[in-house]
Amino acid sequence: MSEYSKELPIDMLYPLNEAAIISKTDLNGIITFVNDEFCHSSGFSEQELIGKTHQLLNSHVHPEEFFKEMWGTISKGEYWHGEICNRTKEGKLCWLNTSIFPILDKENRRVRGYIGIRFDITEKKRLELELQSQKIQYNSVIESxxxxxxxxxxxxxxxxxxxxxxxxxxxxxxxxxxxxxxxxxxxxxxxxxxxxxxxxxxxxxxxxxxxxxxxxxxxxxxxxxxxxxxxxxxxxxxxxxISKRKLNESEQMALQQQLNQLQKLESIGRLTAGIAHDFNNILASILGYNELNKYAAEDLSDCELKTELLHNSQQVDIAGSRAADLIKKMLTYCRQDDTPKSCSTLELSDVLSKILLMLHEIIPTTITIEAKLLDNTYITLDETDLYQIVVNLFVNARDAMNKRKGIITLGVYVDGDYSTQFCSACQEQIVGKFVEIKIADTGDGINPEKLSRIFEPFFTTKGVGEGTGLGLSVVSGIIHKADGHVIVQSELGQGTSFKLLFP
Ligand SMILES: Nc1ncnc2c1ncn2[C@@H]1O[C@H](COP(=O)(O)OP(=O)(O)OP(=O)(O)O)[C@@H](O)[C@H]1O
Ligand SMILES: [Mg+2]
The missing domain is CATH 3.30.450.20 (PAS domain)
Known part of the structure; x- marks a missing residue:
C-alpha cells in the first residue's frame, strides 16, 4: 500500500484527527507536524516535538534491529505496521498500534517524508501481559x-x-x-x-x-x-x-502392633516368673509337710487310718508333681528355667527317630505317624528342648483329632525359601537359610481369629485341667532362643502344620 487509491473525504478528517495520534516527519525522521492527540498522549508540547525525532520518545523496550527493520521498510517507500512502546514525558510506558505511511513524490515516486498514525493500546497490552503471566502462574501451579x-x-x-x-x-x-x-x-x-x-x-x-x-x-x-x-x-x-506416606503409616501400624504384643508378653512374662517363683516356695513347703505327715503315718501301727493317711499323702505327691511340672513350664516360658542347657549339634534323623519311639506312648494307635527324615542334617539345640518341642506339638496334633482317626507327619527339609514369609510367633520377616522340621496333622484346624493368638501364654481352647496354654509359648521361646522362627498354616476342618525353622 504505497499509494492512496482514493482521496480521503474531507468530513472523515475530523474524526480521524480526534481518534488517532498523528505525526508527520521529513525524510530523516524530523517531526514537522503533530496533532493534539499526539501531544496529549506523549505529554510533550508541540514546540517540544517539532524539529526533534521520535528518538525523544524511545522507551528502549525494543532492540535496535526492530527500528532498523522499520526504517528498511519505510525508506523503500513501503507501508509499515507494528506495535511500538514509547515513553511519555512523565516516564510512563505507552503502547501504540502504529502504521507508518511514506509520502511519495508524485513525479519521481521518491520518498519525501512519513506520516505516522497510531492508536493507544496500552490497556490492551497490560491485560495481555497480565493474562500471559497468569497463564504462566496457572501452569506452574498445576504442574507443581x-x-x-x-x-x-x-x-x-x-x-x-x-x-x-x-x-x-x-x-x-x-x-x-x-x-x-x-x-x-x-x-x-x-x-x-x-x-x-x-x-x-x-x-x-x-x-x-x-x-x-x-x-x-x-x-x-x-x-x-x-x-x-x-x-x-x-x-x-x-x-x-500420598502412596508413600500411606505405606509408611501401615508399616508403622504393624510395628506398633508388634511392639504392643512384645510389651504384653513381657508383662505376662514378669507376672508368670513372679507367680512361679513364689508358688515354687509354697509347693516346697506343702510337699515338705506332706513328707512329714507320711513319716508320722508310717509310724502308726497298721490300721484303716494309717492306710487312708498314706493314700492321701500319695495323692498330694501326684498333684504336687503336676504342679511342679506346671511351674517348670512357666519358668521355661519366661526363660528363667535355670536347668543348665547343653546345646549341642544334633543329627536330626538320629534324635527324631529316638523321639518317635517314645511318642508311641502318648499317641493312640488310631493316629498314624508318618516320618520323612533326612540323613546328615544338623541343628544346634539342647536335646531335651527338642524333645519338649516335638512332644508339645504332637500332643496338640493328637488333641486336634478329637479322638478321630488321623495322620500326623513329621518331615525334615533343607531347601525352603522363606524370604517372603513372616514368623507366626514374633511377626518378624524371615531372613536366612534354615533347616525345617515340619509337623502336620489332619485335625480340626484353627480358625483365623484364634490362629493369631495361639502363641500367647495361657491361651488355650482346652477345658480346665486339660491344657494350660503354655505349650506353644514354650515351643516359641526355645525356637527363638536358638535364633529360629516358626510358621503355622491351618485350615478349618483340614488340619494344621507347624514349620519349625532352625539356622
Ligand atoms: N495342631 C493343632 N490343631 C488345632 N489347634 C491347635 C493345634 N495346636 C495348637 N492349637 C490351639 O492352640 C492352643 C494353644 O496351644 P498350646 O499348646 O499353647 O496350649 P494347650 O495345648 O491348650 O495347653 P498346654 O500345651 O499348655 O497343655 C490350643 O488350646 C489349641 O486351641
Ligand atoms: Mg499344647
Missing amino acids: TDGFWHLDNNGRFIDVSECYCRLSGYSEKELLNMLVSDLEANGHKGDLMYQLSTLNKVVSSKVFESMHQRKDGTLWFVEVLISYYPKYNHFYVFLRD
Whole structure:
C-alpha cells in the first residue's frame, strides 16, 4: 500500500484527527507536524516535538534491529505496521498500534517524508501481559501438583495436567473421554462425585483422601483438593500422590502392633516368673509337710487310718508333681528355667527317630505317624528342648483329632525359601537359610481369629485341667532362643502344620 487509491473525504478528517495520534516527519525522521492527540498522549508540547525525532520518545523496550527493520521498510517507500512502546514525558510506558505511511513524490515516486498514525493500546497490552503471566502462574501451579483436573458438574474432564497423564498412564485424549469415577479404585467409586455434591457457595473447597487405579491396574493413594467455581458450576481438582506416606503409616501400624504384643508378653512374662517363683516356695513347703505327715503315718501301727493317711499323702505327691511340672513350664516360658542347657549339634534323623519311639506312648494307635527324615542334617539345640518341642506339638496334633482317626507327619527339609514369609510367633520377616522340621496333622484346624493368638501364654481352647496354654509359648521361646522362627498354616476342618525353622 504505497499509494492512496482514493482521496480521503474531507468530513472523515475530523474524526480521524480526534481518534488517532498523528505525526508527520521529513525524510530523516524530523517531526514537522503533530496533532493534539499526539501531544496529549506523549505529554510533550508541540514546540517540544517539532524539529526533534521520535528518538525523544524511545522507551528502549525494543532492540535496535526492530527500528532498523522499520526504517528498511519505510525508506523503500513501503507501508509499515507494528506495535511500538514509547515513553511519555512523565516516564510512563505507552503502547501504540502504529502504521507508518511514506509520502511519495508524485513525479519521481521518491520518498519525501512519513506520516505516522497510531492508536493507544496500552490497556490492551497490560491485560495481555497480565493474562500471559497468569497463564504462566496457572501452569506452574498445576504442574507443581501430581495432578490437576478441570471438571464440569457431571464429573467430565475439561482439562487435565500433563503430570497427571504421566502418573496415571492415560493420555489426555483418553481422559477427556472418561468420567472421574473411571479412575477411582473399587470400593472408592463415587468418592469424588459425593464430595462435589456437598460443595456450594458457603463450603467451596474440600480435601479428602481416596484410592485411584492407574491404567495398568496398579493402585495409588491420592489426596484430593476440590475447589468449586460457582460462576460456571465447574470444579478445579488438585491431586497429590500420598502412596508413600500411606505405606509408611501401615508399616508403622504393624510395628506398633508388634511392639504392643512384645510389651504384653513381657508383662505376662514378669507376672508368670513372679507367680512361679513364689508358688515354687509354697509347693516346697506343702510337699515338705506332706513328707512329714507320711513319716508320722508310717509310724502308726497298721490300721484303716494309717492306710487312708498314706493314700492321701500319695495323692498330694501326684498333684504336687503336676504342679511342679506346671511351674517348670512357666519358668521355661519366661526363660528363667535355670536347668543348665547343653546345646549341642544334633543329627536330626538320629534324635527324631529316638523321639518317635517314645511318642508311641502318648499317641493312640488310631493316629498314624508318618516320618520323612533326612540323613546328615544338623541343628544346634539342647536335646531335651527338642524333645519338649516335638512332644508339645504332637500332643496338640493328637488333641486336634478329637479322638478321630488321623495322620500326623513329621518331615525334615533343607531347601525352603522363606524370604517372603513372616514368623507366626514374633511377626518378624524371615531372613536366612534354615533347616525345617515340619509337623502336620489332619485335625480340626484353627480358625483365623484364634490362629493369631495361639502363641500367647495361657491361651488355650482346652477345658480346665486339660491344657494350660503354655505349650506353644514354650515351643516359641526355645525356637527363638536358638535364633529360629516358626510358621503355622491351618485350615478349618483340614488340619494344621507347624514349620519349625532352625539356622
Ligand atoms: N495342631 C493343632 N490343631 C488345632 N489347634 C491347635 C493345634 N495346636 C495348637 N492349637 C490351639 O492352640 C492352643 C494353644 O496351644 P498350646 O499348646 O499353647 O496350649 P494347650 O495345648 O491348650 O495347653 P498346654 O500345651 O499348655 O497343655 C490350643 O488350646 C489349641 O486351641
Ligand atoms: Mg499344647
